[in-house]
Amino acid sequence: MDAINLAILSQSERSNPVERMPEPNAFCQTLATAALRGSSITREEALRVLTDADLPLLPLLDAAFQVRRHHFGLGVRVHILNNVQNGLCPEDCSYCAQSTSSAGEVPVYRLKSDETILDDARKAHDSGAFRYCLVLSGRGPGEERIDHLASLVTRLKSAFPMEVCLSAGLIDATQAARLKQAGLDRYNHNLNTSESRYGTICHTHSYADRLATLEAARSVGLEVCSGLIIGMGEGPDEVVEVALTLNRLNARSIPVNFYVHAPGAQLGEQNRLTPEGCLRALCLFRFLNPSAEIRAAGGREANLRAMEALALYPANSLFAEGYLNTGGHSADKTMRLIADAGFTVERVDEHD
């Protein structure tokens, strides 16, 4: 299927098999029932969620909400990122302003001091963060860096009742075990796009490298956090493929990012996503990964626009205070959004 950037297909563009599918309300309820039972939906059903113009958004959101409420109630987990090392990356991910292929000017600094990171963690905790995410630019850490990160994780975990997630690039099982032993809860490494498209967005490492890192994390008992960036020219079938792969990997956390061009990044401007297309994608990830933490992640503000609060029906997690190299809503504004929509902020100390 050609890239359509999650635009919705019109009646004349739809294929015959879609036209023979059940009427919209029954179809949406089928998806909810299957997800609540833990049985999977078919690839055709998944594609219909993304592409059928005759499938109204509200029943779809309601069906996804039934699944979200079953697993997470009305709670929203707010994550705050700390970009603890920025720039100077040897990798060439074409969407990234820190990449070696980027002409953008980004702040460049090596790993922040432990005291700065601990101080930032206190602010994140006081702002209501459920999870504190440490992100480092670079291909992956060496042994000395792993030892340093392990001791930092132990200090963070003993100082604050917050979960800690680390995103430090490619790691192997020995390194993952060292981090797990130090108390790390979760390791992030995004798939970003489908396997077949990966070679067009990055040449310095492979999809197989990414999968191996996720397997290494999983093999030692770290929770896997992995997601994608929607809007980099992929087709709906590729979005479905990523959602199915993350299901196979038992990803407990899935950040669904919506592409925003970071100035200088090689990939450049892409076709704009529609708010409706973004919401359909969040519903799809909920149906295919019912008990995973689904996050309306980077680019939610720019791409969901006035529909932002509706993301909380399929998703149960948001970032606050911006992303790696693009801004986002403050923690205060994010908390207000959650409360205004009738949801509640979930804290680790209230979590069983």
Ligand code: SF4
């Ligand atoms: S996404 Fe990560 S690995 Fe890729 S260029 Fe950016 S900082 Fe480097």
